[in-house]
Amino acid sequence: MPDGTTGTGIGAAVKRVEDFRFLTGKGNYTDDINRPGQSFAYILRSPHAHAKITSIDSSAAKAAAGVLAVFTGEDMQVGSLPCGWQIHSKDGSPMLEPEHPPLAKGKVRYVGDQVAVVIADTYSQAKDAAESIVVNYEVLPAAVSMSDALTDKSLVHDDIGSNLCFDWEIGDEAAVDEAMSKAAHITKIDLVNNRLVPNAMEPRAAVGEFDAATGEYTLYTTSQNPHVIRLLMGAFVLSIPEHKLRVVAPDVGGGFGSKIYHYAEEAIVTWAAPKIGRPIKWVADRSEAFISDAHGRDQINHAELALDANGKFLALKVQTQANMGAYLSTFAPCVPTYLSATLLAGTYTTPAIHANVKAIFTNTVPVDAYRGAGRPESTYLIERIVDQAARETGIDKVEIRRRNFIPADAFPYQTPVALQYDSGDYEATLSSATKLADVAGFAARKAEAASRGKLRGMGYSTYLEACGIAPSAVVGSLGARAGLYESAEVRVHPTGSVTVFTGTHSHGQGHETTFAQLVSDRLGLPMENIEISHGDTNKVQFGMGTYGSRSLAVGGEALIRAVDKIIDKAKKIAAHVLEASADDIEFKDGNFTVAGTDRSMAFGEVALTAYVPHNFPHDELEPGLDEKAFYDPANFTYPGGCHICEVEIDPETGVTEVIKFTAVDDVGRVINPMIVEGQVHGGVAQGIGQALLEYAAYDENGQLVTGSFMDYTMPRADNFPKFDVTTEGTLCTHNTLGVKGVGEVGAIGSPPAVINAVIDALWDRGVRDMSMPATPEKVWSALQAAE
Amino acid sequence: MATVSMTVNGKSVSGEVEPRTLLVQFIREQLHLTGTHVGCDTSQCGACVVHVNGDSVKSCTMLAVQADGSDVTTIEGLANGDTLHPMQEAFRDNHGLQCGFCTPGMVMSAVDLLKKNPKPSEGEIREWLEGNICRCTGYHNIVKAVQQAAQA
Numbered sequence: 001m002p003d004g005t006t007g008t009g010i011g012a013a014v015k016r017v018e019d020f021r022f023l024t025g026k027g028n029y030t031d032d033i034n035r036p037g038q039s040f041a042y043i044l045r046s047p048h049a050h051a052k053i054t055s056i057d058s059s060a061a062k063a064a065a066g067v068l069a070v071f072t073g074e075d076m077q078v079g080s081l082p083c084g085w086q087i088h089s090k091d092g093s094p095m096l097e098p099e100h101p102p103l104a105k106g107k108v109r110y111v112g113d114q115v116a117v118v119i120a121d122t123y124s125q126a127k128d129a130a131e132s133i134v135v136n137y138e139v140l141p142a143a144v145s146m147s148d149a150l151t152d153k154s155l156v157h158d159d160i161g162s163n164l165c166f167d168w169e170i171g172d173e174a175a176v177d178e179a180m181s182k183a184a185h186i187t188k189i190d191l192v193n194n195r196l197v198p199n200a201m202e203p204r205a206a207v208g209e210f211d212a213a214t215g216e217y218t219l220y221t222t223s224q225n226p227h228v229i230r231l232l233m234g235a236f237v238l239s240i241p242e243h244k245l246r247v248v249a250p251d252v253g254g255g256f257g258s259k260i261y262h263y264a265e266e267a268i269v270t271w272a273a274p275k276i277g278r279p280i281k282w283v284a285d286r287s288e289a290f291i292s293d294a295h296g297r298d299q300i301n302h303a304e305l306a307l308d309a310n311g312k313f314l315a316l317k318v319q320t321q322a323n324m325g326a327y328l329s330t331f332a333p334c335v336p337t338y339l340s341a342t343l344l345a346g347t348y349t350t351p352a353i354h355a356n357v358k359a360i361f362t363n364t365v366p367v368d369a370y371r372g373a374g375r376p377e378s379t380y381l382i383e384r385i386v387d388q389a390a391r392e393t394g395i396d397k398v399e400i401r402r403r404n405f406i407p408a409d410a411f412p413y414q415t416p417v418a419l420q421y422d423s424g425d426y427e428a429t430l431s432s433a434t435k436l437a438d439v440a441g442f443a444a445r446k447a448e449a450a451s452r453g454k455l456r457g458m459g460y461s462t463y464l465e466a467c468g469i470a471p472s473a474v475v476g477s478l479g480a481r482a483g484l485y486e487s488a489e490v491r492v493h494p495t496g497s498v499t500v501f502t503g504t505h506s507h508g509q510g511h512e513t514t515f516a517q518l519v520s521d522r523l524g525l526p527m528e529n530i531e532i533s534h535g536d537t538n539k540v541q542f543g544m545g546t547y548g549s550r551s552l553a554v555g556g557e558a559l560i561r562a563v564d565k566i567i568d569k570a571k572k573i574a575a576h577v578l579e580a581s582a583d584d585i586e587f588k589d590g591n592f593t594v595a596g597t598d599r600s601m602a603f604g605e606v607a608l609t610a611y612v613p614h615n616f617p618h619d620e621l622e623p624g625l626d627e628k629a630f631y632d633p634a635n636f637t638y639p640g641g642c643h644i645c646e647v648e649i650d651p652e653t654g655v656t657e658v659i660k661f662t663a664v665d666d667v668g669r670v671i672n673p674m675i676v677e678g679q680v681h682g683g684v685a686q687g688i689g690q691a692l693l694e695y696a697a698y699d700e701n702g703q704l705v706t707g708s709f710m711d712y713t714m715p716r717a718d719n720f721p722k723f724d725v726t727t728e729g730t731l732c733t734h735n736t737l738g739v740k741g742v743g744e745v746g747a748i749g750s751p752p753a754v755i756n757a758v759i760d761a762l763w764d765r766g767v768r769d770m771s772m773p774a775t776p777e778k779v780w781s782a783l784q785a786a787e
Numbered sequence: 788m789a790t791v792s793m794t795v796n797g798k799s800v801s802g803e804v805e806p807r808t809l810l811v812q813f814i815r816e817q818l819h820l821t822g823t824h825v826g827c828d829t830s831q832c833g834a835c836v837v838h839v840n841g842d843s844v845k846s847c848t849m850l851a852v853q854a855d856g857s858d859v860t861t862i863e864g865l866a867n868g869d870t871l872h873p874m875q876e877a878f879r880d881n882h883g884l885q886c887g888f889c890t891p892g893m894v895m896s897a898v899d900l901l902k903k904n905p906k907p908s909e910g911e912i913r914e915w916l917e918g919n920i921c922r923c924t925g926y927h928n929i930v931k932a933v934q935q936a937a938q939a
Contacts, residue, residue, distance in 0.1 A: 015879055015880065015882075016879070016882065018887070019878070019879045019884060019887075020871075020879070021887075022884055022887025022890050023862075023866075023871060023875040023878055023879060023884065023887075023890060023894065024822070024862065024863065024865070024866050024871070024875070025820065025821070025822015025823070025861065025862035025863040025891050026822065026863075027822070027887050027888075029821075029824070029888065031821075031824075031825075032821035034819075124805070124807075199922060200886070200888075200922055201824075201826045201832065201834060201886065201888040201889045201920065201921065201922050201923075202824070202826065202886065202888040203825075203826065251886075251887065252886065253824070253826075253886045253887065253888025253889075254885075254886040254888060254922050254923055256922070285825075285827075285828045286826065286827035286828045286829065286832070287828055287829075507886050508885035508886030508887070508923045509885070510885070674882045675882065677882075678882045678885060678923075678924060678927075678928060681924055681925035681926075681927040681928065682885065682922070682923045682924055682925045683925075684925055685924075685925030685926070686922075686925075708827070708828070708829045708831075709827050709829050709831035709832060709920070710829045710831060714831075714832075714920050714922075715925075716916075716917045716920060716926075717912070717913040717914075717916040717917055717919070717921075717926040717929065717930065718910075718913040718914050718916075718917050720913075720925060720926055720927070722909075722927050722930065722931075723925060723927050746925075
């Protein structure tokens with residue numbers, strides 16, 4: 001749906017301005033930052049999933065070469081790492097919210113929990129010295145699985161009395177039960193949404209610094225939202241006022257949600273810096289990242305779908321167990337609730353829906369949002385149960401979707417689970433994807449594969465998600481402890497170049513290009529005259545950061561509003577100089593012109609007039625040309641579309657090969673199609689990774705047995721074909737850009753398409769179910785069992 | 788401590804290192820060439836790939852002392868001033884990078900592929916890059932970039 005394919009405006013596939021520095025090794029990631037006098041921190045972590053700390057003897061470590069200090073939880077008396085969202089149980093009681101100290105106090109609750117920090121002249125010295133710290137543990141039984149934890153035999157947090165964090169519901173249960181009682185057919189399904197490790201390629205890192213002369217702290221950190229870190233760490237953990245705390249998130253090597261949260265290490269290096277009088281750097285190695293970055297997904301679902309005799313969905317009932325891990329990470333409680341259960345209508349007209357979500361503490365790494373955050377879980381559930389209902393009722397799997405789609409003329413559409421969709425055309429994306437995937441030729445391809453002894457399958461996912469997070473008043477009423485607006489400042493310099501300050505953060509998304517395109521389009525300026533600044537709380541006025549596919553739909557909209565304020569003021573300045581009424585000034589292609597005349601001023605001339613205001617409307621305007629905007633969206637945005645996966649399985653080995661993956665996504669208006677397609681590629685790869693490869697597995701003692709790239713199957717280049725990706729569809733109706741967001745659609749839509757394809761391939765051999773990840777061992781075993 | 792000397796990006800360098808110092812640590816911490824990245828601790832991810840005597844090497848898997856006397860090229864030595872190497876240009880043309888963290892290793896690895904196999908098939912490209920993990924791109928545009936560079 002690009003509006004144009006040339007130039008640098010909206011719709012143009014502009015090559016990225018950030019690429020030169022990344023391609024030449026000149027990126028500036030947190031571990032590339034070295035401050036004068038810098039020391040290094042090593043975090044000693046718990047080897048046990050659950051244990052009392054009976055004693056810590058760090059005397060040998062303190063005496064070791066190069067060691068500057070060793071601190072434990074007893075030394076670090078600060079606030080608890082806060083949770084940003086409060087859920088209330090169905091009985092009205094608030095969720096259980098245990099204390100989360102940056103360094104463990106008295107007890108460790110997962111393998112990887114922080115026990116002590118050693119600070120030394122070099123990283124090697126700190127790491128070596130940590131080995132000499134003697135920690136005596138009294139090992140306790142660990143609550144590893146959610147079913148074990150629910151028995152409360154072993155409490156992760158003794159003081160809160162239960163491992164059940166909350167027991168929440170949404171929807172009209174009586175209406176669902178009524179519909180179920182009248183159904184012609186009820187399809188039931190049990191699913192596990194496998195736990196994942198986000199594994200951004202850049203491990204987390206933090207550098208803390210204190211300036212004794214000014215009393216100012218600086219934290220350089222691998223964050224998707226530096227202002228949020230400043231607020232959470234400053235106000236809740238370390239009691240540092242915002243004007244004395246600068247947080248910088250420089251180039252960040254991928255986030256996928258895992259770098260949203262305020263982590264203990266950020267607080268530790270910031271707190272300790274003044275104590276040793278030197279800057280402190282901490283960098284996670286990959287093994288450490290596996291046991292300290294928030295994990296993703298990890299839900300168990302039971303669902304029942306009621307249908308009438310014509311295959312129309314009457315009601316959906318869902319029971320979910322959601323793993324919180326050992327502590328509540330920043331966004332954790334909202335992921336299985338307001339980011340997941342509210343999506344259970346999907347693209348369908350199901351009139352009655354009820355969901356119950358039990359959130360459970362376990363002795364595992366905290367679980368929080370990972371690319372898609374709740375929406376992949378609900379999408380997987382819906383698209384799996386719809387396929388199963390088609391099998392059970394004998395209705396074609398595409399036909400059953402079509403019969404239940406929300407029609408294109410039904411928007412705005414109010415679902416029974418709170419959300420009101422503003423726009424969409426699910427038939428259109430399904431129809432396009434069907435052509436692109438050559439569904440018509442599938443039977444022949446399946447037969448050809450069969451002639452080689454291979455099993456072909458095709459799977460669909462006609463998904464929807466809610467992003468562009470989020471209307472502050474709405475999320476506030478749902479338990480968010482922050483607003484989710486975004487801000488932008490457009491600073492026009494005297495000679496007409498522009499610096500844009502955005503509260504969003506780019507860690508791969510290419511904002512420096514896309515946002516510059518918006519400004520180029522609106523102000524008629526060349527890209528090279530526009531600089532996008534982000535990631536530094538001392539430069540950017542404020543911001544809530546980047547997650548939930550919100551940067552363009554919320555941050556871009558704030559930017560457009562600031563640009564429009566610039567244009568309004570510039571028109572008044574031009575009107576004064578050109579001796580006309582501001583109402584008669586037209587702005588086009590970077591020139592302000594008196595309508596119907598050839599009298600005009602270039603944008604740069606107006607900028608110079610604003611800063612050299614000799615001939616200026618001082619009675620009406622202030623000098624300068626610098627405007628800010630804060631934008632709070634009216635609604636979520638609702639991207640959706642159709643993913644079709646074609647797989648070929650070798651029954652001798654159980655290996656599943658993705659032959660073709662087709663994605664037709666409605667993401668609203670596309671600003672840069674090259675970047676949009678790249679976002680879908682990456683999301684689809686993560687979705688296929690979840691479906692076929694990735695699984696964070698704990699043993700019964702709470703040890704993460706997939707704790708390195710040797711054990712955890714990261715998708716690699718030879719796991720994929722090229723993807724067939726395109727966009728089409730409808731515009732968001734409540735932002736002026738018409739954009740919906742694209743960061744997460746790939747990861748949300750794809751997993752059920754893959755698993756539905758695997759089941760389709762195995763169906764004729766008698767296999768009736770498959771769980772994620774569909775590893776060769778699992779597929780082979782299912783084939784053996786079915787024979 | 789041991790003394791190591793090598794040529795890095797055409798310049799002679801030397802330094803005192805602990806025997807356990809990895810080549811990537813020497814490059815990043817002593818030479819301050821931070822374009823070479825560390826993304827794992829098991830020699831799996833390939834973010835640290837450099838060229839040693841013309842071959843791609845995971846610089847986390849080689850001790851600095853093992854590289855004594857070698858000719859090393861890092862990502863910083865690939866472009867000619869502001870003129871990108873054809874592989875760098877191809878990555879830019881094809882949006883073969885997003886966050887940029889795996890990119891230096893990916894580019895260095897791909898350059899070595901084309902040296903050893905100037906006209907690789909798509910399958911050969913994917914198999915060669917199996918030792919370089921990217922979490923952002925799904926590899927689609929990386930493969931396209933290598934294919935373009937192979938045409939250049």
